[in-house]
Amino acid sequence: MSEAEALHPLSIVALDDDPDFREYISEVLVRDGHEVRTPDSVASFFETCEARLPDVVLLDIKMGRESGEQVLEELRRRWQRLCVIVVTGYPSLDSMRQTFKKDVFDYLAKPFSLEELRRVLGQAAAAFGLGARPQDRLRVALGRQIRLTRTERGWTLKDLSEQSGVSVSQLSSIERGAHLPSLESLLTIAGALGERSSTWLTSAGF
Secondary structure (H helix, E strand, O other): OOHHHHOOOOEEEEEOOOHHHHHHHHHHHHHOOOEEEOOOOHHHHHHHHHHOOOOEEEEEOEEOOEEHHHHHHHHHHHOOOOEEEEEEOOOOHHHHHHHHOOOOOEEEEOOOOHHHHHHHHHHHHHHHOOOOOHHHHHHHHHHHHHHHHHHHOOOOHHHHHHHHOOOHHHHHHHHOOOOOOOHHHHHHHHHHOOOOHHHHHHHOOO
């Protein structure tokens, strides 16, 4: 089975100021079974995302008059956990990685091959639980958000267990995305971390 066949269909929005690139990316990804929307301006890009949030954003970071950096900043303000993959012809990719490594999932340097694009999309789908059944996506998204929040606080699983009363083994299973927490456990974990479970659910697209 090829990478394209193994990957669940994804909803993808690509923002790029090059019409030829927009046509290319739409053609190749639709052929792989994905839904692709290619707005031609920053304003229409945000309208497109507001209308229906995609699984993945492909973002050109250098778009002439438009600033990809500002788009990324606004994306993170609105949808903190949305999967963003930067597409760029930027000459110093390493320095850009350092600048944006906390805000994007990965980078594709132009020109890239279809195989490279499929590989990065496959890795993103696995990391974010994209294209799977709703309950599978929710399980992966909640586990990831709990793990990120815990590590941001410098807590170990044992610390979170002591604060929440949920066992270390159960927390580990939840964070790996292997187990969907009950509503009671979710509320308890969120409370221990000083977060609102509703915020996590909204960030996960539910």
